[in-house]
Amino acid sequence: MALSCGIVGLPNAGTSTIFSAITGTETERSAYMFSTTAPLKGVVNVPDDRLHRIRECIPAQKVVHAQMAVTDMPALVSGSSQGEGMGVSFLGAVKECDALIHVVRCFTKEGVQHVSGTVDPASDTEIVELELGQVDLDTLKRNHERVGKKGKAGDKEALAQKAVFEKAIAHLEAGHPLRSLEFTPAEREQLKPLFLLTIKPVLFVANVGDDDLSGTSERVQQLRAYAERTHAKVMHLAGDIEAELVRMEPAERQAFMADLGMQESGLARFIHAAFDLLGLQTYFTAGEKEIRAWVIHKGDNAVTGAGVIHTDFIKKFVRAQIYTFADLMQYRTEAAIKSAGRMRLEGKEYILQDGDICHFLIAQ
Ligand SMILES: Nc1nc2c(ncn2[C@@H]2O[C@H](COP(=O)(O)OP(=O)(O)OP(=O)(O)O)[C@@H](O)[C@H]2O)c(=O)[nH]1
Numbered sequence: 443m444a445l446s447c448g449i450v451g452l453p454n455a456g457t458s459t460i461f462s463a464i465t466g467t468e469t470e471r472s473a474y475m476f477s478t479t480a481p482l483k484g485v486v487n488v489p490d491d492r493l494h495r496i497r498e499c500i501p502a503q504k505v506v507h508a509q510m511a512v513t514d515m516p517a518l519v520s521g522s523s524q525g526e527g528m529g530v531s532f533l534g535a536v537k538e539c540d541a542l543i544h545v546v547r548c549f550t551k552e553g554v555q556h557v558s559g560t561v562d563p564a565s566d567t568e569i570v571e572l573e574l575g576q577v578d579l580d581t582l583k584r585n586h587e588r589v590g591k592k593g594k595a596g597d598k599e600a601l602a603q604k605a606v607f608e609k610a611i612a613h614l615e616a617g618h619p620l621r622s623l624e625f626t627p628a629e630r631e632q633l634k635p636l637f638l639l640t641i642k643p644v645l646f647v648a649n650v651g652d653d654d655l656s657g658t659s660e661r662v663q664q665l666r667a668y669a670e671r672t673h674a675k676v677m678h679l680a681g682d683i684e685a686e687l688v689r690m691e692p693a694e695r696q697a698f699m700a701d702l703g704m705q706e707s708g709l710a711r712f713i714h715a716a717f718d719l720l721g722l723q724t725y726f727t728a729g730e731k732e733i734r735a736w737v738i739h740k741g742d743n744a745v746t747g748a749g750v751i752h753t754d755f756i757k758k759f760v761r762a763q764i765y766t767f768a769d770l771m772q773y774r775t776e777a778a779i780k781s782a783g784r785m786r787l788e789g790k791e792y793i794l795q796d797g798d799i800c801h802f803l804i805a806q
């Protein structure tokens with residue numbers, strides 16, 4: 443799967459509520475803290491209206507959305523890295539994720555406990571980040587010791603690793619997440635096997651109440667400022683409302699959203715923010731059997747894109763026949779696109795664009 447995100451936060455920040463909203467599955471949710479006791483994996487269909495619009499022009503048996511894997515995590519608290527609350531042994535499930543979704547409570551609700559008594563987005567965020575940083579520090583120090591021994595024996599590679607680990611340790615000890623430190627590509631390679639947490643891209647989700655659906659409150663502003671300082675992205679989402687919306691029939695959903703003055707569900711915004719965070723984009727394949735969205739990185743060429751469908755396609759790639767989504771909307775059929783001269787033949791090196799519709803020619 444091309445994209446996987448781990449959802450973290452303080453107790454009762456609403457991580458399970460947001461997980462439930464984006465995956466459409468029920469989870470353990472309560473006004474009591476620590477109701478999530480083990481990581482829970484789920485899959486999200488990436489909403490993309492273009493799939494259905496393609497199907498209006500190219501009749502197909504089915505439409506297949508791109509997917510994103512998400513994992514709902516037990517809550518972190520101050521001292522988690524030393525065993526407080528649920529501890530951190532479960533974080534292994536997040537280590538291999540591509541990015542973190544950090545849910546920050548910005549709503550107030552009578553009866554929903556807060557671990558430190560008051561809702562304070564900037565300091566709440568810092569608590570979680572410091573614990574993740576502490577987990578990274580422990581990992582780095584363990585490995586620093588390991589390569590230190592090898593370095594003494596004259597191992598050059600170990601000496602280079604030691605220097606990178608020291609640079610990372612100093613940054614963490616000053617209280618900063620690793621994502622705000624510059625690393626060269628070679629340094630990143632050396633850090634990769636450590637599966638560090640704070641080096642992952644982060645999307646902060648300000649979980650707002652129905653009194654701040656536009657996300658303009660002072661609390662959300664505080665979080666925006668924090669995110670900017672620490673090289674992270676931020677968006678707001680009303681978790682409780684979104685979790686209700688996904689369970690409704692379309693007509694009821696429309697009426698409910700109109701009552702609240704909501705223009706669109708926050709979920710599409712959420713997925714697009716996650717895509718943006720990871721530098722991802724979509725291309726399509728369209729035939730009688732299915733119309734399907736595929737996820738690739740921005741800048742990927744045609745052969746890499748074909749490889750997402752099947753690894754065999756990398757070796758057997760001959761060429762790609764490509765037109766754009768916009769062309770299809772204008773000309774309505776592939777035949778019309780061809781006669782207008784808009785159907786292109788592209789080779790391996792062609793850089794795929796978001797919204798390209800591709801037929802790959804594969805050697806038998
Ligand atoms: N008003 C309001 N309440 C919310 C929102 N999100 C979550 N809640 C409520 O907050 C409580 C905790 O939500 P959960 O999703 O269980 O929180 P969690 O972060 O998973 O917490 P734990 O796993 O128990 O640590 C529940 O009672 C939710 O209904 C929100 O956006 N607005």
Ligand SMILES: [Mg+2]
Nearest residue numbers: 457458477478
């Ligand atoms: Mg939970």
